[in-house]
Amino acid sequence: MTAKLPHLRVRTRRIDDPGELLRFTDPLSPTVMLRRGDGVVGRGCVWRASFSGPSRIADARAVWRELVAAAEITDDAQVPGSGLVAFGAFTFSAASGAASVLSVPEFVVGRRGGVAFVTQICLLDEVGRADLDVHLPEVAAVGADASIELGEGVMTRERHRTAVDESLARIAAGEFEKVVIARDAVGQLPARTDRRHLVRRLAAIYPETWTYAVDGLVGASPEMLVRVLGREVAARVLAGTLPRGATDAADAAARAALAASPKNQVEHRYAVESALRSLGALDSHDDLQSGLTASPEPFLLALPNVWHLASDIRGTLPSGASILDLVEALHPTAAVGGTPRGIAIAAIDELEPFDRRRYAGPAGWVSSAGDGEWVIALRGAEIDADGAVTAFAGGGIVASSDADDEWAETGPKLAPIADALRG
Numbered sequence: 001m002t003a004k005l006p007h008l009r010v011r012t013r014r015i016d017d018p019g020e021l022l023r024f025t026d027p028l029s030p031t032v033m034l035r036r037g038d039g040v041v042g043r044g045c046v047w048r049a050s051f052s053g054p055s056r057i058a059d060a061r062a063v064w065r066e067l068v069a070a071a072e073i074t075d076d077a078q079v080p081g082s083g084l085v086a087f088g089a090f091t092f093s094a095a096s097g098a099a100s101v102l103s104v105p106e107f108v109v110g111r112r113g114g115v116a117f118v119t120q121i122c123l124l125d126e127v128g129r130a131d132l133d134v135h136l137p138e139v140a141a142v143g144a145d146a147s148i149e150l151g152e153g154v155m156t157r158e159r160h161r162t163a164v165d166e167s168l169a170r171i172a173a174g175e176f177e178k179v180v181i182a183r184d185a186v187g188q189l190p191a192r193t194d195r196r197h198l199v200r201r202l203a204a205i206y207p208e209t210w211t212y213a214v215d216g217l218v219g220a221s222p223e224m225l226v227r228v229l230g231r232e233v234a235a236r237v238l239a240g241t242l243p244r245g246a247t248d249a250a251d252a253a254a255r256a257a258l259a260a261s262p263k264n265q266v267e268h269r270y271a272v273e274s275a276l277r278s279l280g281a282l283d284s285h286d287d288l289q290s291g292l293t294a295s296p297e298p299f300l301l302a303l304p305n306v307w308h309l310a311s312d313i314r315g316t317l318p319s320g321a322s323i324l325d326l327v328e329a330l331h332p333t334a335a336v337g338g339t340p341r342g343i344a345i346a347a348i349d350e351l352e353p354f355d356r357r358r359y360a361g362p363a364g365w366v367s368s369a370g371d372g373e374w375v376i377a378l379r380g381a382e383i384d385a386d387g388a389v390t391a392f393a394g395g396g397i398v399a400s401s402d403a404d405d406e407w408a409e410t411g412p413k414l415a416p417i418a419d420a421l422r423g
């Protein structure tokens with residue numbers, strides 16, 4: 001593998017605040033991980049690799065380690081996201097026909113804690129001995145916006161009902177305790193649409209979420225699979241949902257109903273337990289397990305479309321581990337897979353009539369310093385180069401679930417991407 005990997009020259013320098021970061025990314029293929037205006041965006045591509053199968057995350061981790069070891073890095077900013085950075089998106093299923101990717105942009109523009117920076121990356125062979133004159137990428141002119149509607153995908157309401165009922169039968173038979181069943185919605189965006197419009201709308205309407213765009217996968221995820229800043233590990237687990245109410249009274253009632261719902265509390269507990277188990281298993285003797293804490297009770301997270309039960313997990317990165325070790329250990333949590341994990345994933349592959357591709361998989365960035373932020377790719381869509389859109393939304397099925405309620409829950413979960421596509 002080493003022979004084929006390039007030697008990269010990387011230069012990061014601090015810059016005056018450049019304003020909206022999104023402007024600097026590619027209009028047709030934006031690369032973005034932003035929350036409340038801070039984060040990183042990429043432009044161009046100096047290196048890209050794709051991975052597949054059960055070892056896709058482990059393979060990416062091994063390649064990344066080699067790429068970093070061979071790179072020459074000068075980082076004058078020293079904040080999360082500076083230095084060498086790769087963006088990535090991994091498929092939900094090991095059996096997916098879609099590519100899991102890791103790519104290094106030519107430029108990364110970022111802002112964190114009031115410090116703004118630009119990183120320029122090139123192949124060492126191409127620059128020779130000359131020093132890089134690090135500059136901001138040009139802002140591409142604003143391109144066409146579009147307004148499209150999403151329509152029914154292959155998972156029709158009837159097929160969804162059948163899949164949920166079959167899941168309930170298998171839960172009753174003791175095959176598994178929880179499984180997440182999703183549905184798809186499809187549309188067609190004009191190929192030349194400037195996709196920054198879409199990302200901007202997602203960020204404006206859902207400021208509490210992480211707006212992501214990696215290799216055509218775009219959305220606004222409220223769920224942080226795992227973040228490592230320095231040696232601090234953080235994750236936000238969500239599971240348990242009710243749509244927001246139309247009036248203040250209805251909304252307060254929805255909030256109270258979610259907090260008191262045994263069905264949603266059970267669904268949430270499976271997700272938290274699976275995350276704690278995965279992180280704990282990674283560390284047999286080090287400091288992660290001893291320092292691992294989760295919210296004692298889930299809290300109520302308000303998004304414009306839904307209420308969620310949420311728990312935050314905190315820990316310390318075990319020595320020798322990288323964020324991609326944590327991503328591999330955690331994916332998929334029971335918030336998007338089920339319990340027990342292996343049986344639930346097999347059931348998803350069998351009961352859903354589509355390939356989830358990167359929906360519900362990890363999407364994010366990793367830096368040479370070991371920092372990174374990986375969300376679960378929810379509330380979004382795969383948008384192909386020709387503009388074909390496939391959006392997905394799912395819900396956790398436990399013994400007390402109801403097929404009509406589960407279908408109703410997918411509507412508000414599709415709303416972020418559906419509304420952003422409507423313009």
Ligand SMILES: C=C(O[C@H]1C=CC=C(C(=O)O)[C@@H]1O)C(=O)O
Nearest residue numbers: 238239240241335393394395396
């Ligand atoms: C699977 C999705 O959401 C997950 C995250 C939060 C709440 C969920 C739920 O209540 O079912 C899901 O576990 C989705 O948005 O497609």
